[in-house]
Amino acid sequence: MKNRQVRPGLLVSLAVAVAVTIVAPAATATAADEGSSAPDTLRLAILQEEAVRLDPRGVRGPLETEATGYRLSRLRNRRLPQISLLGEATTQSEVVTIPVNIPGVEVAQPPEDQYALTLRADWLLYDGGESSSEADVERAGLAVAEAQLQNELFGVRWEVAGAFFKALALQEHAREMDVLIADLGARLAEMRVRVAAGAALDVDAALLEAETLGLEQQLDALLADRRAAFVVLRRLTGQEFADDAVLALPMIDDQVDSLPSSFPPGAAPNGADLPDNLRSHPQFAVFAARHAQIDRRIAVAETRKRPRASAFGNLSYGRPGYQQFAEDFHDYWRVGIRLDWSPWDWRDRSFEVATLQVQQRIITTEEEAFAERLLREVQYPLQTIEQVRTALATDTKIIELREKVAERAETRFAERAIPASDYVDARTDLLIARVNHALHRAQLAQAQAEYLMTLGMEIE
Secondary structure (H helix, E strand, O other): OOOOOOOOOOOHHHHHHHHOOOOOOOOOOOOEOOOOOOOOEEOHHHHHHHHHHHOHHHHHHHHHHHHHHHHHHHHHHOOOOEEEEEEEEEEOOOOOOOOOOOOOOOOOOOOOEEEEEEEEEEEEEEOOOHHHHHHHHHHHHHHHHHHHHHHHHHHHHHHHHHHHHHHHHHHHHHHHHHHHHHHHHHHHHHHHHHHHHOOOOHHHHHHHHHHHHHHHHHHHHHHHHHHHHHHHHHHHHOOOOOOOOEEEOOOOHHHHHOOOOOOOOOOOOOHHHOOHHHOOOHHHHHHHHHHHHHHHHHHHHHHOOOOEEEEEEEEEEEEOOOOOOOOOOEEEEEEEEEEEOOHHHHHHHHHHHHHHHHHHHHHHHHHHHHHHHHHHHOHHHHHHHHHHHHHHHHHHHHHHHHHHHHHHHHHHHHOOOOOHHHHHHHHHHHHHHHHHHHHHHHHHHHHHHHHHHHOOOOOO
């Protein structure tokens, strides 16, 4: 069983975006909100549901149910009369004789050759409840299989989230660069007019053109990476969408804020004492199903201490039958009731129950260890959420300051008071601030999603 846990590196493109040299900014652009009604908007929760639905392992549930149905049918057949046909032909070196010698009287003896064709029926009347208890074990086994399947399928949500957030970060970066390229293109056109009029130097136009071409190269690389992430999403979900489809930034603040924001050492609950709102992970359902299955197996062991009663009947044709001295072939029958009780096996049953109870305690320790591991792993996204929220507040101030500097540089550049390189530097600083803000928003959504998925919750 493979569990998907916290992946701090899920947002791979964040590092890529920050590492790229960015040369100019543009007007602020933000990701589409969850509430957007645009038909081409891709939402994380919907993509995850589609991926789970499409996963080939999904058919395993109906197959497990079908197999359990067959096993239950076999158990029900135990309560039906069991019919068998037995044929036997024997010869033997000696038979029972009567040691009496009466003159003139011939004493009969059984034939040395014996033949019998028997139709035998056995009907279990009472088995101490073992059949019904074993049926409960089969149903509990089905519940374990279904819980394990859901736990495995939850890993698909992690795969979708990985591709989604990578594409989202690239989308946010590409938006800012796209607007910047348009801005530099307009400035380049103005500069070329000035150069033609002799009011500017060729080097200024060359600088703007070089920066524009460099940005276009970077944008092409970002869009290529985004298309690759889209290919992964298409394969996971089976959905067809255009390369320019918009990824909606998950708005899950309310869902996250309804959960604890910290788990201080020593104050975190353990194992079975974990609050219900933190026991959403499908692995807990696996533990519960395994506990229930062992409870049913204990019940089966208890039923084996009880007596069993069955009816039986034999209808035969042959010789000598029950008349040991008969020479002719004839039919004969026997019916009766059988009682079977082995009270001296009780100690064995007690050992079996004790073994199962030990297995229960083992499962409990596994559950406690898993709960503790979850509480450790959520520390990573929780710390990221706190840090990124602080960074977003700082981003807003930085953008305001960079906008003022860029506006001043634009005015001075228009007045030819500064060279093109100074104007590009000012615009670059603003773009970096805006890209960082956009990426921080994506990083916050990613950390929030990781927090929810680490706890096994579905993103709403």
